[in-house]
Amino acid sequence: MENLQTTYLGLKLRNPLIAGSCGITNSISNIKELAKKGVGAVVIKSLFEEQIHIETEKVIKNDEDGVTTFNHAPDTIFSKRIYDYDEAYSYIYDFARRNTLGKYLEFLTEAKNSVDIPVIASINCVSSQDWHSFARKIEETGVDALELNIYILPSDWRRSGEDNEKIYYDIIREVRNYVNLPLAVKIGFYFSSLAQSINKLSQSGIKGLVLFNRPYNADIDIDKIGLSHGPIYSTADEYIHTLRWISILSGHVSCDLSASTGVHDYKAFIKQILAGATTVQIASALYKEGFDVIPEILKKTSEWMKKHNFDSVDSFRARLSKSNLDNPAAIERVQFMKLYSGIE
Ligand SMILES: Cc1cc2nc3c(=O)[nH]c(=O)nc-3n(C[C@H](O)[C@H](O)[C@H](O)COP(=O)(O)O)c2cc1C
Incomplete structure (x- = not known):
């Protein structure tokens, strides 16, 4: 095997192939298996901001008489009249938040202790409110x-591009x-001036940009x-879409670029x-082809490097x-x- 070592986010990786955040990385046995198959690092399934809110809704319920029911655990449901609603709500809110986080934090610690490759935690966020303090708890688990x-889907008619972009900088800060x-x-690719926005983001103190999240799209039946x-x-x-942007941005940004979306084989x-990617993330390929796609990509890449004397x-990053x-x-x-004018 040729030398595939690389540095991403300041971390030493044995190769640039990363298991991206998805349901597969939500299990310790899968994480161990991914490491065994050879990935350079793993991104854990995201903790969603909404998860916290949903869990909050689960533990608090009001009936018509204004009686608040706490569902601390499904088998110990009890009722209690609440006189100071705000205080109660904030207690419950914190309770729910602690529990959601507690589980995620335990999972991160276990993941970190299970493998000897870098483990990257993930938060899926849409606002800078209420969760930055638990980012510190994530750090305490020892993840890398x-x-x-x-x-942020720019679909709110009331918000300008500037309003939306401000959220990114607020979150990072x-x-x-x-x-x-x-x-x-x-990030996704919905920016009005993608190159400039990415360049600005790369100067905001972050170490890497993952391009791109694949947007969820609804369809019609x-x-x-x-x-x-x-x-x-x-x-x-x-x-191909990510390839274009990695190629355009490489050399123009102040952080690492990790390519994501549509990589299913060694060629991509x-x-x-x-084109200039520091690392490459895969998710769908793991679901569709199975975990053996990892050694396959690494082996074929190694053979290709040998053939081309890299x-x-x-020695070949960003050549193109x-x-x-x-x-x-x-x-x-x-x-x-x-090309397109020639087709009739
Ligand atoms: C089932 C599934 C779950 C995913 N969950 C997450 C997630 O929790 N957080 C995240 O950042 N991306 C998530 N993704 C997106 C992937 O990390 C990746 O960015 C996207 O699927 C495009 O890469 P791919 O073409 O290799 O699948 C998920 C993707 C899939 C298929």
Whole structure:
């Protein structure tokens, strides 16, 4: 096997292939298996901000008489009249928050102790309120880094692009106030000036950007004449969108770039690194092809490196990035005109 070592978020990785955050990384046995199969690091399934709110709703219930019922545990339901509602609510809220977090924190500690590769925690967040203090608790579990999946769909008519982008910076600032862990931020591509926004984000004190989160899309069922969900897993041709942006951004940003979405085989893995990715994350491929896709990607990459006389990942990273071009958009436009005008 060729030398695939790399450094991501300041962490030493044995190779740039990362198991991305998904349901698979929500289990200790899977995490152990992923490490055994060879991944360089693992991103744990996100703790969702909404999870905390949902759990809060579960433990507090008001009936018509204003009696508040606490469901501390399903088998010990008891009722109690509450005179100071605000105080009670804040108690319950904290209780729910502690418990949700408690479980996640225990899981992180166990994950960290189970494998000898870097373990990256993840929070899926939409606001900077109420959760930055527990980022410190995450740090105390001993995990190696924290990925913030900030996904703001710009669909609110009342909010400007500037309003939405401010949330990203508020979140990063708040979390940085509480933790020294290396931070990565995972984003979608809904920015009006993606290159500039990413460049600005890369200068906000984070160590890495994960490009891109794959947006959830609703679909329409024409038989039921109602909404259905779009495909949950990516397909192998979806890597191309991320490839373009990794290539455009490589060399222009002040942090590592981790490619995510549509990487299902060694070819797409190598392409992302050639475009300039520091690491590459996979999730759908793990579901669709199984965990053996990991040694397959690593083995084939190693063979490809040998064939092309590359003795390290660094020796071919960003070879095909667009960083030497002043305006890649102009080149792309010419290519687009040439290729698409010829089809009739
Ligand atoms: C079942 C499933 C669950 C996921 N859960 C999370 C999550 O909790 N947090 C997160 O940041 N991304 C989550 N993702 C997104 C993946 O990490 C990844 O960004 C996305 O699927 C695109 O990569 P892929 O083409 O390799 O699947 C999930 C993806 C899948 C398929």
